[in-house]
Amino acid sequence: MSTDNAPETAPPTCYRHPGRETHVRCTRCDRYICPDCMRDASVGFQCVECVAEGNRGVRQPRTVGGARTVAAARPxxxxxxxxxxxxxxxxxxxxxxxxxxxxxxxxxxxxxxxxxxxxxxxxxxxxxxxxxxxxxxxxxxxxxxxxxxxxxxxxxxxxxxxxxxxxxxxxxxxxxxxxxxxxxxxxxxxxxxxxxxxxxxxxxxxxxxxxxxxxxxxxxxxxxxxxxxxxxxxxxxxxxxxxxxxxxxxxxxxxxxxxxxxxxxxxxxxxxxxxxxxxxxxxxxxxxxxxxxxxxx
Structure with a gap:
């Protein structure tokens, strides 16, 4: 039986960069992400949006005087x-x-x-x-x-x-x-x-x-x-x-x-x-x- 006319399945692409083929998914939202959008996680990779969403609930460390420790070093x-x-x-x-x-x-x-x-x-x-x-x-x-x-x-x-x-x-x-x-x-x-x-x-x-x-x-x-x-x-x-x-x-x-x-x-x-x-x-x-x-x- 011939399969010449069967439709081809398009390869998955990054949700932020539709022109980039990828087979890696974000471990939180399950969307496909390309190497530019991958962020290391404890297991696998996460997309930039999920990382940003997770950081919103993390309290930034501060000094004794109340300043953020990640503040610019330049005085x-x-x-x-x-x-x-x-x-x-x-x-x-x-x-x-x-x-x-x-x-x-x-x-x-x-x-x-x-x-x-x-x-x-x-x-x-x-x-x-x-x-x-x-x-x-x-x-x-x-x-x-x-x-x-x-x-x-x-x-x-x-x-x-x-x-x-x-x-x-x-x-x-x-x-x-x-x-x-x-x-x-x-x-x-x-x-x-x-x-x-x-x-x-x-x-x-x-x-x-x-x-x-x-x-x-x-x-x-x-x-x-x-x-x-x-x-x-x-x-x-x-x-x-x-x-x-x-x-x-x-x-x-x-x-x-x-x-x-x-x-x-x-x-x-x-x-x-x-x-x-x-x-x-x-x-x-x-x-x-x-x-x-x-x-x-």
Whole structure:
């Protein structure tokens, strides 16, 4: 009996690439998959869609600080902060007015008799001052001011950014800098200051907290922190309020990040802790401003 007219059965093809012949099936959905769509499984192969579906139910591992361990190794925020400070410093070199317009001062008179300060509504000085540094002829520190701060940021920033993740690291840096400005405003509103030192001291405190939490060697950070505290109180012209304010703010926020229990609510609790610290600093500014405004007339 002749079979010349019997229809030929088409070979199976990949469900994602219909033009590719294959005889391998996904062990989960049983669809045919080509070599480009195969993913190794405990038994056989799975397609890319089944692998993605399975990963949705797998909780990604996180660090003690709540950051995903698969986050990019490049410390992007650290580099951006360094670049921002350097660019602002170049602007200072081009125009001394940059320092006068954006340095931290609570309530005082600029050269020429101009009243300026946070109490007069220039609240932005609380933030902008942490990106300014002394100009080469601006005091006893000059160029070493920005060099030390940027070295410290480069030295400990990447490790902290990896432990905290980008948004927590940035929040801690900015709130520590803000905490230094706020303490200066509360205790010495007529004083002026510039520098990222408050934020850097906040990073020192965070490094100490996470070293203690993880059992890492604490000798280097204790020595560095102690040395800088001695310099803070021993050398004239340094705003100890800015340094201590940054240290306390960074320490409190880092403790919240490090010691909040892990679990599905960890991220929400970190956001809440950040908001609470910010609100406390804002409240301190509002109270001090209410005290100063009647005196300013």
């Amino acid at each position: 992007t925020v650290t580099y951006v902060l360094i670049a921002a400070c350097v660019l602002v410093y170049l602007a200072e070199l081009a125009s001394p007015r940059v320092v006068l317009d954006y340095m931290m001062v609570g309530a005082g008179y600029l050269p020429g008799g101009e009243l300026a300060g946070v109490a007069g509504g220039e609240w932005y000085r609380l933030f902008t001052s942490m990106f300014l540094h002394q100009r080469p002829a601006g005091g006893s520190f000059g160029l070493t001011h920005i060099l030390f701060n940027m070295w410290a940021l480069w030295a400990i920033g990447p490790a902290l950014e990896q432990a905290l993740g980008r948004w927590r690291f940035l929040a801690l840096y900015l709130l520590a800098g803000l905490g230094g400005s706020v303490l200066l405003y509360v205790l010495a509103p007529t004083s002026a200051a510039v520098g990222a030192s408050g934020a850097i001291f906040g990073l020192f405190a965070a490094f100490f907290v996470f070293s203690r939490k993880t059992g890492a060697p604490m000798g280097p950070i204790v020595f560095l922190l102690g040395l800088n505290l001695v310099i803070t109180f021993a050398v004239p012209g340094i705003s100890w309020e800015g340094h201590v304010g940054g240290l306390l703010t960074g320490g409190v926020l880092a403790a919240a990040y490090a010691y909040v229990p892990r679990g599905p609510r960890q991220q929400a609790l970190h956001v809440a802790a950040t908001a609470v610290v910010l609100m406390a600093l804002v409240a301190a500014v509002l109270v001090k401003t209410a005290q100063l405004q009647p005196l300013l007339g």
